Amino acid sequence: MTNEFHSEIEKTMQFTKIGIALKDWPSLSESQRLEIFNSLSEEEASDFFDSLDSNYQADLFEQFDRDLKRRWANDLAYDDLADILQLLEPEQVEETLSLLAKHARIEVMALMAYAEDVAGGLMNSNYIRLRANMYVEEAIRYIRTQTLSNVETIYYTYVIDATQKLLGVVSLRELFGARDGQKVSDLMTSGDDLIAIPDNMDQEEIGRVFSRFEQVVLPVIDDEFRMKGIITIDDIIKAVEEETTEDMQKIAAVESLDAPYLEVGFFEMTKKRLGWLVILFIGQMLTATAMTHFEAAIAHTVALVTFIPLIISSGGNSGAQASTLVIRALALGEVKNSDSLRVFFRELGSGLFMGFILGIFGFMRIYFWPHANEAYGVNFAQISLIVGCSIICIVMWGTLVGSMLPFLLKKLRFDPATASTPFVATICDVTGIIIYFSIAHALL
Amino acid sequence: MTNEFHSEIEKTMQFTKIGIALKDWPSLSESQRLEIFNSLSEEEASDFFDSLDSNYQADLFEQFDRDLKRRWANDLAYDDLADILQLLEPEQVEETLSLLAKHARIEVMALMAYAEDVAGGLMNSNYIRLRANMYVEEAIRYIRTQTLSNVETIYYTYVIDATQKLLGVVSLRELFGARDGQKVSDLMTSGDDLIAIPDNMDQEEIGRVFSRFEQVVLPVIDDEFRMKGIITIDDIIKAVEEETTEDMQKIAAVESLDAPYLEVGFFEMTKKRLGWLVILFIGQMLTATAMTHFEAAIAHTVALVTFIPLIISSGGNSGAQASTLVIRALALGEVKNSDSLRVFFRELGSGLFMGFILGIFGFMRIYFWPHANEAYGVNFAQISLIVGCSIICIVMWGTLVGSMLPFLLKKLRFDPATASTPFVATICDVTGIIIYFSIAHALL
Numbered sequence: 014m015t016n017e018f019h020s021e022i023e024k025t026m027q028f029t030k031i032g033i034a035l036k037d038w039p040s041l042s043e044s045q046r047l048e049i050f051n052s053l054s055e056e057e058a059s060d061f062f063d064s065l066d067s068n069y070q071a072d073l074f075e076q077f078d079r080d081l082k083r084r085w086a087n088d089l090a091y092d093d094l095a096d097i098l099q100l101l102e103p104e105q106v107e108e109t110l111s112l113l114a115k116h117a118r119i120e121v122m123a124l125m126a127y128a129e130d131v132a133g134g135l136m137n138s139n140y141i142r143l144r145a146n147m148y149v150e151e152a153i154r155y156i157r158t159q160t161l162s163n164v165e166t167i168y169y170t171y172v173i174d175a176t177q178k179l180l181g182v183v184s185l186r187e188l189f190g191a192r193d194g195q196k197v198s199d200l201m202t203s204g205d206d207l208i209a210i211p212d213n214m215d216q217e218e219i220g221r222v223f224s225r226f227e228q229v230v231l232p233v234i235d236d237e238f239r240m241k242g243i244i245t246i247d248d249i250i251k252a253v254e255e256e257t258t259e260d261m262q263k264i265a266a267v268e269s270l271d272a273p274y275l276e277v278g279f280f281e282m283t284k285k286r287l288g289w290l291v292i293l294f295i296g297q298m299l300t301a302t303a304m305t306h307f308e309a310a311i312a313h314t315v316a317l318v319t320f321i322p323l324i325i326s327s328g329g330n331s332g333a334q335a336s337t338l339v340i341r342a343l344a345l346g347e348v349k350n351s352d353s354l355r356v357f358f359r360e361l362g363s364g365l366f367m368g369f370i371l372g373i374f375g376f377m378r379i380y381f382w383p384h385a386n387e388a389y390g391v392n393f394a395q396i397s398l399i400v401g402c403s404i405i406c407i408v409m410w411g412t413l414v415g416s417m418l419p420f421l422l423k424k425l426r427f428d429p430a431t432a433s434t435p436f437v438a439t440i441c442d443v444t445g446i447i448i449y450f451s452i453a454h455a456l457l
Numbered sequence: 458m459t460n461e462f463h464s465e466i467e468k469t470m471q472f473t474k475i476g477i478a479l480k481d482w483p484s485l486s487e488s489q490r491l492e493i494f495n496s497l498s499e500e501e502a503s504d505f506f507d508s509l510d511s512n513y514q515a516d517l518f519e520q521f522d523r524d525l526k527r528r529w530a531n532d533l534a535y536d537d538l539a540d541i542l543q544l545l546e547p548e549q550v551e552e553t554l555s556l557l558a559k560h561a562r563i564e565v566m567a568l569m570a571y572a573e574d575v576a577g578g579l580m581n582s583n584y585i586r587l588r589a590n591m592y593v594e595e596a597i598r599y600i601r602t603q604t605l606s607n608v609e610t611i612y613y614t615y616v617i618d619a620t621q622k623l624l625g626v627v628s629l630r631e632l633f634g635a636r637d638g639q640k641v642s643d644l645m646t647s648g649d650d651l652i653a654i655p656d657n658m659d660q661e662e663i664g665r666v667f668s669r670f671e672q673v674v675l676p677v678i679d680d681e682f683r684m685k686g687i688i689t690i691d692d693i694i695k696a697v698e699e700e701t702t703e704d705m706q707k708i709a710a711v712e713s714l715d716a717p718y719l720e721v722g723f724f725e726m727t728k729k730r731l732g733w734l735v736i737l738f739i740g741q742m743l744t745a746t747a748m749t750h751f752e753a754a755i756a757h758t759v760a761l762v763t764f765i766p767l768i769i770s771s772g773g774n775s776g777a778q779a780s781t782l783v784i785r786a787l788a789l790g791e792v793k794n795s796d797s798l799r800v801f802f803r804e805l806g807s808g809l810f811m812g813f814i815l816g817i818f819g820f821m822r823i824y825f826w827p828h829a830n831e832a833y834g835v836n837f838a839q840i841s842l843i844v845g846c847s848i849i850c851i852v853m854w855g856t857l858v859g860s861m862l863p864f865l866l867k868k869l870r871f872d873p874a875t876a877s878t879p880f881v882a883t884i885c886d887v888t889g890i891i892i893y894f895s896i897a898h899a900l901l
Contacts, residue, residue: 064669160633167630168612185629186611189604224698225508227691229673246690247671254668257701258785264705265781265878266774274786275796275803283807286778287814290852293774294815298822300766305832311762315755318762322744322886325766329773330710330737330879334730337709341702342718352719359719363727370731371738378742388749408734434709434878435774442766 038069047076059088067093068272071100074109083112090163091117092137092248095124132219133212135252136233136242139163141170145180145198149191156185165245169230172201177239179232181207209234212241219244220253221346260344263430264337266293293435299443300325307450310457316389317453320379320400325445327371327404328411329438335360335415336432343419343429353420357413364412368405376401392457399456403449410448411441482513491520503532511537512716515544518553527556534607535561536581536692539568576663577656579696580677580686583607585614589624589642593635600629609689613674616645621683623676625651653678656685663688664697665790704788707874708781710737737879743887744769751894754901760833761897764819764844769889771815771848772855773882779804779859780876787863787873797864801857808856812849820845836901843900847893854892855885 038046050073053061062070062085074097077085086094086109098106098121110118120138127133141164143152156167172181181201191200208226210219210233223231229246259269266289270277277285304311311318339356342348348356379385379397386393415437419429482490494517497505506514506529518541521529530538530553542550542565554562564582571577585608587596600611616625625645635644652670654663654677667675673690703713710733714721721729748755748765755762783800786792792800823833823841830837859881863873 063671157633160630167633186604189601189611224691224694227508229690246673246694247668250668250690250694254789258789261705261708261781261785264708265778267778267782270782273789273791274782275792275799279803279806282803283810286775286807287811290771290774290778290811290815291818294767294771294818297767297770300770301763301822304763304766308759308763312759315752315759318755318765319745319748319752321762321765322748322769322890323738323741326741326744326879326883326886327734327738329882330734331730333879334709334711334734337705338711338714338718341705345698345702345717347717348719355719359723359726362723363730366727367731367734371734374735374738378745435770435777438773438882439770442770446766 038065043072043076046073063093066273066276067096067100068276071097075101075105079108079112082109086112087114087117090137090139090165091120092124092135092242095121095134096129098125099129127212130216130252130256131212132210132214132216132233132244133241135216135219135248136212136244137165137248138242139165140232140243141167142240143170143172143183143197145172145174145196145201147197149188149195149197149200152183152197153185153188156188165243166230169243171232171240171243172197172203173240179207179209179234179238179240182232209238210244211236216249216252217256217344220249220256223249225346257344260340260430263428264340264433266290266433266435289433289435293439296439297442300446303443303446303450307446307454310450310453314390314392314396314453314457316393316396317399317450319389320375320396321446321449323375324400324403324407324449325442327368327375328407328441328445329434330411331364331367331408332411332415332437332441333434335364335412336419336434336437339416339419340430340432343423350420350423353417356416356420360412360416361409364409365405367412368408371408372401372405375404395456399449399453402456403445403452406448406452407441407445410444411437414440414444482509487516487520490517507537510717510720511540511544512720515541519545519549523552523556526553530556531558531561534581534583534609535564536568536579536686539565539578540573542569543573571656574660574696574700575656576654576658576660576677576688577685579660579663579692580656580688581609581692582686583609584676584687585611586684587614587616587627587641589616589618589640589645591641593632593639593641593644596627596641597629597632600632609687610674613687615676615684615687616641616647617684623651623653623678623682623684626676653682654688655680660693660696661700661788664693664700667693669790701788704784704874707872708784708877710734710877710879733877733879737883740883741886744890747887747890747894751890751898754894754897758834758836758840758897758901760837760840761843761894763833764823764840765890765893767819768844768847768851768893769886771812771819772851772885772889773878774855775808775811775852776855776859776881776885777878779808779856780862780878780881781859783860783863784874784876787867794864794867797861800860800864804856804860805853808853809849811856812852815852816845816848819848839900843893843897846900847889847896850892850896851885851889854888855881858884858888 041049050058050061065073074082074085098109110122113121124134141156141159143155152170156170159167168185170183171179172183173179181203183197183201187200208222208228208231210222210231212233212235223246230243232243233241235241262269268285268288270282270285339348376397379389379393379400382388389396418432418437422431423429485493494502494505509517518526518529542553554566557565568578585600585603587599596614600614603611612629614627615623616627617623625647627641627645631644652666652672652675654666654675656677656679667690674687676687677685679685706713712729712732714726714729783792820841823829823837823844826832833840862876862881866875867873
């Protein structure tokens with residue numbers, strides 16, 4: 014039954030021309046895409062264009078002839094057009110701007126002045142403005158006249174003064190619930206309860222504000238509290254989704270792809286992975302240097318090397334756990350820089366405990382291995398002790414490195430997600446070898 | 458200027474009692490929290506409770522005396538109460554349910570019957586219902602009467618027939634924009650354009666539907682298209698955020714924490730990390746077994762072991778990149794199971810290319826090392842070739858393992874995120890050693 018309805022939605026989408034096109038879009042060539050697009054009716058084309066990722070929108074827009082560009086540029090919402098223009102070559106941007114009506118050009122250029130990942134770059138300047146001294150009935154009548162206009166929403170309205178300063182917010186529901194004779198100023202949310210986004214706040218933080226206060230739309234203000242636009246939740250969801258994807262890619266030591274996986278060109282994707290891979294590889298070469306330094310010990314007790322991968326990986330794995338947990342917690346605002354000491358002691362305890370458990374496993378793996386003295390030499394007992402102790406130290410060390418590195422990076426104004434899993438693992442590998450052989454040297 | 462306004466919001470939150478409490482909540486003891494909560498006015502308490510994570514809500518609720526429980530249980534929205542009850546012990550659940558008015562108890566228990574991560578567990582049953590043959594003016598008048606009721610939203614209304622079947626959706630804005638004499642049935646979105654969520658659809662997929670169609674609220678239907686409730690976007694954002702956090706934790710081989718990082722108890726967190734750490738450790742022991750198998754080769758050319766960490770880590774790192782990219786792309790719906798072959802060839806090419814670059818680096822590291830013959834023995838040239846070839850093979854293998862494992866897991870109905878970075882790295886470590894020594898055996 015349920016699978017039927019799951020496919021009901023799929024069927025619904027399939028049998029809509031738009032659904033068909035959307036599903037196969039990534040695999041079509043540019044000319045095929047243009048052909049399909051031109052075959053849509055005006056209304057279908059408008060809906061379809063809106064549903065495309067802005068990368069795809071820009072690709073399509075580039076192929077339009079001049080007249081089509083003029084029509085679309087003047088029809089699109091300012092913020093959507095600004096997003097597209099930020100993906101085009103400068104000549105195309107100039108050409109498109111020249112095709113806009115004057116006031117539209119001014120608005121779009123103003124939006125483009127913002128980086129695309131801050132409030133100013135995400136906001137829409139089409140919203141309903143009210144005066145504080147309006148009676149509620151006036152306000153409702155005015156809102157109804159705006160119904161068929163281009164305002165982003167009629168459900169939330171913004172009370173501003175003559176200098177564009179934001180005084181308060183009032184929802185349509187609040188207006189409906191008002192008593193006779195009340196004014197907008199009686200109902201509006203203002204002062205301490207008013208939540209407004211500074212126009213340069215970055216999108217990850219905006220997402221947290223939306224989330225914490227459970228809002229669907231928020232006003233954007235400049236540094237003099239003048240209203241600049243509104244951000245709706247669907248814009249911020251996309252932005253937060255992109256930020257999260259970026260974080261996850263960084264944690265895996267991949268430079269942010271900025272586009273859907275299959276849409277990124279082969280060489281572009283390989284380049285973005287190769288960068289870190291090479292850096293880490295060069296860093297990892299230090300393990301070879303470290304082992305050459307200890308070659309006397311290796312030559313003496315060859316069995317020691319048998320356990321190198323086991324030991325260094327335990328450090329890398331526990332470090333990966335710690336760093337990922339901390340990076341995500343920082344991104345969600347669950348943990349702040351001031352919590353670093355508290356995290357340090359939690360991780361210290363955790364690492365010690367887990368290191369101890371794993372150390373016992375390691376010890377037992379060697380000590381109780383059938384024919385251990387044949388396999389690992391006559392001092393297998395000492396080796397099992399060395400391995401056990403090393404694991405305790407390395408797991409503890411890995412946990413601390415993994416959890417503290419994001420804080421350190423954040424303090425140095427880097428993105429904490431740069432403390433990628435492979436980065437932490439490389440640090441643990443190199444230091445792990447040093448720890449291991451130092452312990453071996455001490456006990457043999 | 459801008460930093461001032463950034464701190465304006467912080468200040469706003471600081472000087473609200475609620476803001477203060479929220480900021481420090483994680484560090485307070487249970488009795489301290491109850492004390493602060495009891496000091497709030499009724500309105501403040503209501504707002505504050507709403508803003509808490511459901512884990513915190515449940516903690517607080519547990520401490521209420523019977524009368525307070527009765528009051529809050531009957532005031533809370535059904536879905537919020539259902540969420541809290543799912544976090545309490547069975548005796549507390551029974552007690553609380555017994556304190557509810559009969560119709561409320563029925564509704565809440567119905568919601569609890571759903572798992573918390575599917576549509577039924579996320580939805581709210583308080584929404585506005587209209588009949589298809591209502592005139593627009595009637596409908597607007599009716600909506601206004603609902604303004605002060607408990608309906609989740611007055612901006613989207615649902616047209617149902619006498620058997621509760623969902624016929625269509627109509628927004629308040631559409632009603633406002635209607636011409637005289639039109640009926641609800643003339644305006645409503647229905648048929649192919651109507652988007653409805655089956656009550657058992659899981660939250661990650663619901664998030665994708667919201668995202669793709671840019672909706673803020675969607676109706677939930679059962680398998681006979683009867684309307685069960687609505688899901689608002691703030692509910693799904695929380696859910697998607699949790700799913701993403703869960704994914705990221707799984708990719709780091711941590712069992713999902715299900716609560717903010719600092720809120721999880723020390724032993725609970727350690728237990729959730731230890732599980733995978735032990736499993737991976739035992740898996741990693743195979744490296745020791747593999748190396749014992751090749752001990753003849755090791756004894757013959759001791760220099761070979763110097764490069765083991767370097768080689769196996771390159772496989773693990775490229776594998777980590779590949780698996781994380783694919784897992785995230787699968788989660789976002791950018792890639793489907795049917796794309797696995799296409800991904801396979803992209804990754805094959807990518808792995809070959811990157812392996813070649815790293816292989817050259819590895820080769821040069823040994824061949825051109827000053828006094829290489831002293832450091833690595835007389836056959837250092839062959840070693841450099843062995844290492845170079847091994848790296849090419851291992852990076853290519855790691856990329857394929859990393860990218861294909863999520864697809865395989867998904868096909869076997871596991872969560873693709875179980876293809877954690879450390880899991881992939883362990884596979885690459887064990888197979889890497891086998892590949893390395895096999896090549897060494899062949900070339901020496």
